[in-house]
Amino acid sequence: MGLMDKIRGEFIDIIEWTDDSRDTIVWRFPRHDNEIKMNAKLTVRESQAAVFVNEGQIADAFPPGMYTLQTQNMPILSTLKGWKYGFSSPFKAEVYFVSTRQFTDFKWGTQNPIILRDPEFGMVRLRAFGGFSVRVVDPPALLRELAGTDPQFRTEEVGEYIKSIIVSRLGTALATAGVPMLDLATQQGTIGDRLAPALSQELASVGLSIPKFVIENISLPPEVEAALDKRTQMGIVGDLNQYTQFQTANAIGDAANNPGGAGEGLGVGLGMALGQRVGQQYQQPYPQQQPGYATPPQGYQQQGYQQAPPPAGPPPLPQQTQWYVGANGQQLGPFDQNGLHQQVASGTLTPQSLVWHQGMAQWTPAAQVPELGTLFGATPPPLPPQG
Numbered sequence: 039m040g041l042m043d044k045i046r047g048e049f050i051d052i053i054e055w056t057d058d059s060r061d062t063i064v065w066r067f068p069r070h071d072n073e074i075k076m077n078a079k080l081t082v083r084e085s086q087a088a089v090f091v092n093e094g095q096i097a098d099a100f101p102p103g104m105y106t107l108q109t110q111n112m113p114i115l116s117t118l119k120g121w122k123y124g125f126s127s128p129f130k131a132e133v134y135f136v137s138t139r140q141f142t143d144f145k146w147g148t149q150n151p152i153i154l155r156d157p158e159f160g161m162v163r164l165r166a167f168g169g170f171s172v173r174v175v176d177p178p179a180l181l182r183e184l185a186g187t188d189p190q191f192r193t194e195e196v197g198e199y200i201k202s203i204i205v206s207r208l209g210t211a212l213a214t215a216g217v218p219m220l221d222l223a224t225q226q227g228t229i230g231d232r233l234a235p236a237l238s239q240e241l242a243s244v245g246l247s248i249p250k251f252v253i254e255n256i257s258l259p260p261e262v263e264a265a266l267d268k269r270t271q272m273g274i275v276g277d278l279n280q281y282t283q284f285q286t287a288n289a290i291g292d293a294a295n296n297p298g299g300a301g302e303g304l305g306v307g308l309g310m311a312l313g314q315r316v317g318q319q320y321q322q323p324y325p326q327q328q329p330g331y332a333t334p335p336q337g338y339q340q341q342g343y344q345q346a347p348p349p350a351g352p353p354p355l356p357q358q359t360q361w362y363v364g365a366n367g368q369q370l371g372p373f374d375q376n377g378l379h380q381q382v383a384s385g386t387l388t389p390q391s392l393v394w395h396q397g398m399a400q401w402t403p404a405a406q407v408p409e410l411g412t413l414f415g416a417t418p419p420p421l422p423p424q425g
Contacts, residue, residue: 049128050074053088053107054081055135061143063174064181064191065135073128080105085139087177091132092118096178134185136177140249141193144170146201151259152209156219162262164219166208168230168254170237172200172246179245196246203240204251207233212256219258226253279396359409364392364401382413389414 050072055065082088082102090097090112097115109116109125119129147167156162172193174180184199185191211233217225230251238247258266360372365386373381381387389405404410 048072049078051078052081053078053133055083055086057086057137061141061193062190063137063141063193063196064185064188065137066187066189067133067135069130069132073130074107074133075128076107076126078107080107080133082135085137087136087138087174089134089136089177089181090115091134091181096181097131099178134177134181136174136180138174138177140171140173142169142171142250143193144172144197144200146170146204148205148208152212154209154213154219159219162219163259164212164222164256165258166253166256168252170200170204170234170248170252171250172196173249174245175247176242176245179243183244200237200241200246200248203237204233207236207240211236222256226256229253359395362394363387364394378410378413387413
């Protein structure tokens with residue numbers, strides 16, 4: 039008689055599973071067509087569950103503990119087999135051990151971008167990735183819906199199924215979160231905490247739950263990130279005219295330190311640009327001379343000096359400063375002085391509102407700008423007491 043024949047001829051009196059892997063969810067006890075001895079010892083360790091299956095039908099499930107198999111603690115199996123009370127003969131049944139610990143080595147990511155509508159940027163495309171953990175909460179449902187008769191059901195066999203559900207739910211979660219695109223990074227934890235219960239509810243029918251869902255990163259397409267970088271640079275630069283002058287001065291210094299070749303060409307170009315700028319300044323109208331006689335230098339005769347011709351009309355009015363106001367997260371303007379009075383009257387412009395005009399280094403509260411001191415007026419003193 040061979041070794042396998044000897045093994046097949048014995049009754050099973052100890053049933054247990056010592057898991058030496060990190061990715062096995064379900065493991066079928068190797069029975070080798072042997073019968074299980076009545077009063078056999080069943081050991082179910084912590085983070086395990088044992089499920090008996092009789093001829094394809096799920097019978098009794100056992101939580102962690104040590105059991106002596108009898109008809110009293112196997113009511114479903116006793117009913118399926120028609121055992122009477124006190125039945126003590128060996129029997130045949132499949133025993134599946136299910137790991138109920140958390141499996142934390144799952145990763146997810148969006149293969150294709152998710153299209154969302156952002157209140158500031160309009161239609162945007164986002165990509166995201168992260169991790170999640172999985173736990174079995176209903177072993178019979180898992181065997182019935184996913185594992186089946188698989189003798190060793192592993193995490194890789196259920197990972198893709200869960201990832202597809204995550205991606206389908208992620209777009210809805212981001213769209214309904216009501217978080218602007220630029221603030222998503224600060225809300226990743228909150229969105230992940232909302233997604234975990236929703237995913238667990240959807241996976242409850244197959245006996246699984248998602249105890250933890252993590253969003254590690256939400257990113258934009260490269261071209262959108264480049265545009266945001268440009269926008270950030272413009273905000274840091276501030277006054278573009280002053281920045282241009284500063285860059286021109288630096289370029290002149292670089293050209294002087296690099297005579298010949300590119301330095302000479304750069305110097306010629308900068309010289310032409312400066313010449314045009316000086317010419318524009320000289321073309322600006324000078325203040326009109328007051329009517330009367332021109333006054334000659336002291337010691338010269340009065341002859342030859344003629345009365346200055348009267349001006350054709352008054353000089354142009356000075357250009358009013360154009361102001362911008364920051365209110366409710368939006369940039370309003372430009373406004374002249376009258377426009378600012380209207381904003382104060384409507385309550386949009388307050389002493390705490392941020393204002394800016396060309397030449398200012400940064401946005402400043404209106405109360406700290408001397409030019410706007412007359413907009414808000416002074417608070418009158420209290421009325422004197424009535425005598």
